[in-house]
């Protein structure tokens with residue numbers, strides 16, 4: 612079999628991305644384009660979180676000033692500030708989704724939710740307006756119920772199943788799935804339920820973050836069989852699974868554990884090399900022919916963001932690159948996933 616030397620991908624879209632605020636946002640926002648992406652779906656777990664339409668509109672303007680050549684799709688942080696009236700306002704202002712963080716499970720989830728039922732009127736308004744519900748699919752650790760990071764996603768799945776049963780027309784995305792059970796649950800549900808998969812979860816298992824704080828993210832990578840399920844569903848080309856990188860920049864000092872008392876920040880950073888990294892990984896498990904399906908077609912279809920006619924594709928060439936050791940701007944720095952490692956693909960200039 613001849614190995615392809617180039618691949619063209621139409622308008623790659625990253626449906627889960629953290630871009631933070633200045634000064635970090637000034638360093639990382641241009642990396643979306645650099646990594647080959649033309650659309651980024653922006654998470655609202657800033658400090659303070661994006662809880663109102665006015666904040667989301669202002670945040671979008673801020674990001675567009677930094678990088679005018681990317682389309683930013685905005686989300687709100689699910690909190691008591693979100694009312695059915697605010698949902699209508701958000702829809703009218705072009706906000707696309709609402710992100711739910713269960714309290715205390717990850718970076719910026721201090722103000723997260725404790726119960727889904729109290730938000731049913733909000734979900735009803737979202738279903739009517741056509742806003743998407745983005746779920747961080749983990750329950751908080753709970754020793755009394757034997758829940759920790761390893762089974763927190765599986766324990767969450769009944770919430771997903773119930774939400775879909777109560778709101779069958781509400782578009783729901785289970786974000787950054789890491790388990791075979793999550794893949795099977797999403798497959799078993801209706802067409803309004805989709806699932807994002809990150810690049811790093813296609814590469815790692817628990818062995819990779821146990822002992823390496825740079826690889827720590829939430830949800831954590833699980834068993835080899837779970838990674839296999841993520842790879843298989845992409846190889847299969849299932850239409851409701853697509854890329855959401857969950858690229859999450861953190862300053863190096865909060866990732867390297869210098870003090871035993873300071874916990875390691877959860878998050879892995881992939882934006883600057885995202886498309887070459889995804890191509891490299893898909894090729895490693897025989898799914899390179901599904902690259903465009905995974906990074907563009909499926910997600911764009913679910914979110915009704917079809918590519919504008921005449922959009923020039925992004926071309927990748929089989930030319931090895933080394934991932935940068937660090938990205939810096941002024942006092943800000945971030946260390947990417949697989950720093951220093953070689954990838955087999957790069958973006959053709």
Ligand SMILES: NC(=O)N[C@@H](CC(=O)O)C(=O)O
Nearest residue numbers: 629717718828829859877878
């Ligand atoms: N994935 C992570 O480990 N971290 C994300 C938050 C999140 O999406 O969980 C972050 O904002 O750093």
